[in-house]
Amino acid sequence: MKVLHVFNEINYSGAELMYSKAAPIFKEHGIETYAVSTGTNIGNFTAEFSNKGINCYHRPFPQSKLNIFDWLRYYKDFFFFIKDKNFDVLHIHRNDVYSLAFIANIAGIPTIKTVHGYFKNRKITYPLAVIKRFAGRKLFNITFQTIGDSVYKNELDYYKNPSVKVNNWIDNEKFYPPYDGKEGFAIRDDLGIDKDDFILISVGSCTKNKNHHDILKAMSILPKEIDVKYLHLGNGDTEKEEKKLSKDLKIDEQVYFLGNRKNVRDYLVASDLFIMTSRVEGLGNAALEAMACGLPTILYNVPGLRDLIKENDNGFLIEENFRTLAEKILKYFNNPDLKTLKGNSAHEFVNKHFSMKNNAIKIIELYAKV
Secondary structure, eight states: OEEEEEESSOOSSHHHHHHHHTHHHHHHTTOEEEEEEOSSSOOSOHHHHHHTTOEEEEOOOOSOSSOHHHHHHHHHHHHHHHHHTTOSEEEEOOTTOOHHHHHHHHTTOOEEEEEOSOOOOOTTTHHHHHHHHHHHHHTSOEEEEESSHHHHHHHHHTTOOOOEEOOOOBOTTTSOOOSSTTTTHHHHHHHTOOTTSEEEEEESOOSTTTOTHHHHHHHHTSOTTSOEEEEEEBOOTTHHHHHHHHHHTTOTTTEEEEEOOSOHHHHHTTOSEEEEOOSOOSSOHHHHHHHHTTOOEEEESSTTGGGSOSTTSSEEEEOSOHHHHHHHHHHHHHOHHHHHHHHHHHHHHHHHHSBHHHHHHHHHHHHHHO
C-alpha cells in the first residue's frame, strides 16, 4: 500500500518526527510512505525523511488565491501526479486543505485527514467550518483522525464531526527513564548545578500560549532557602520578555535559558520535575516525552494537557495560577517518595497509551479500513 502524506512544509515538527520515527514499522507492515510539501518551501526535514526511505515531493500551492486558472492547473497536475504514482491513500496533515481530498476522491483515492490541534472558530466562520467537515465526510470520502481525547471531543461536540481517535506517539527508544540516579549528573556538572539542587524543566517554544511567565513567577515566590533551578529549553517570540522577567524577579541566576537542544532526554533525566503551563495544546508531546522518562509533572488544566493526567495519578493537574503552581512545586520538593510514585505512574501511562508501535499499527489498520 502506498500512502502520500500532505504537509504544508516538511519541517522538524510533531507529525514529521512521529512518522519518521515510525517509518520502519510502516515498512514492516507493507506500507510505502511518501510525503509532499505544498508550502512555498519544501521544508527542513526532507533529508531525515529520505534517510528513512520516505520519498519527498514539492508541489507548492499557487501564490495567488484569486487566480482561478492557476488553481485549475494545479489541481489538474495534482490529479495526474497521484494517479501516475498509484497512491492508495492520501493522508492530509494541513488544517486548511479540503480541495485535495476532492481531487483524490475523483481519482478514486480515499483520504484521511488528521486534526492535530484544538480549534475554536469565530462565530462568523463557525458555520463554514462545520459545513467543510460535513462535506468532507459525505462528498469527498474523508475519514477524520484525531490525536487525543481533547481534540476528539472538540471535533465531535463543537464541530459535530465524528472521527477516529488514534493517540499521538512518542519514540520509546529515545525517551525512557534513567538507568540509575547518577545518569543526569553529567548535564548538572556541565551547567555548574549541584547534584542535590531541585531542577524544574520545561520544553517548548517561547510563546504567549506556552506561558512560561507563570513558571518564572512561581519560582520567585518559592522559599529562598531551597535550592531550585529551572532549565528552559526552547526559543521564540517571548524569549526576551522571559529573560527580562527573570531579572526583574531577581531569579535570573536560577534560570538557564538553553535554547533548542537535540539531546532533550539528557536534560530531562537531569531534572526532578517537568512543568507545562500552556493555555491550550493539541496533546502536549513535550509532556509525554518527559513522562516517558519517568518525570513527575505539573500541567495546567487546559485542553490537550488534561488528557495526560486523570485524578492526579501521573502528576498534578492544576488551574492556571502561578501561586498554585508554586504550592505544587513545593509539595514535590518536600515529598521525594511522592515524586517517585507519580513519575513511575507517568511512565507506565505513556507506555500503555502512547506507544509508537501500538499506535502506528492503529494507523495502518485505519489505512486498510478506508
